[in-house]
Amino acid sequence: xxxxxxxxxxxxxxxxxxxxxxxxxxxxxxxxxxxxxxxxxxxxxxxxxxxxxxxxxxxxxxxxxxxxxxxxxxxxxxxxxxxxxxxxxxxxxxxxxxxxxxxxxxxxxxxxxxxxxxxxxx
Numbered sequence: 001x002x003x004x005x006x007x008x009x010x011x012x013x014x015x016x017x018x019x020x021x022x023x024x025x026x027x028x029x030x031x032x033x034x035x036x037x038x039x040x041x042x043x044x045x046x047x048x049x050x051x052x053x054x055x056x057x058x059x060x061x062x063x064x065x066x067x068x069x070x071x072x073x074x075x076x077x078x079x080x081x082x083x084x085x086x087x088x089x090x091x092x093x094x095x096x097x098x099x100x101x102x103x104x105x106x107x108x109x110x111x112x113x114x115x116x117x118x119x120x121x122x
Contacts, residue, residue: 020075025095032079032088040080047073 002008032039051069053059082088 016071016074016078019071020078021092023075025092029089032083037080037083040076040083044073044076044080047076 002011035042047069050064051066051073054061054066054069079088
């Protein structure tokens, strides 16, 4: 578990960054660029509706727990900010790498970077 607020927020931010980059590599740019800010708003609305339903009806979903929904909302918020700042269309720094969840570290997911050949990189 993180020992300070700073460490906790940085660990969470890093895990969300890793998630968003991984999804960008998986889906590409067009799924966001085709509909722009309105598309992101619709996706966020879906996530908020899901979150509201889960919380108000005490639903536990093993396929997408509340924490995953919250991470997705934050990720869409970041994408929306990038669209507004005209930075969403920037190239990925290393598109041949994929990010994969490995194990939990201090209560948060740990992500390792794998190159195109499947070898882990530090």
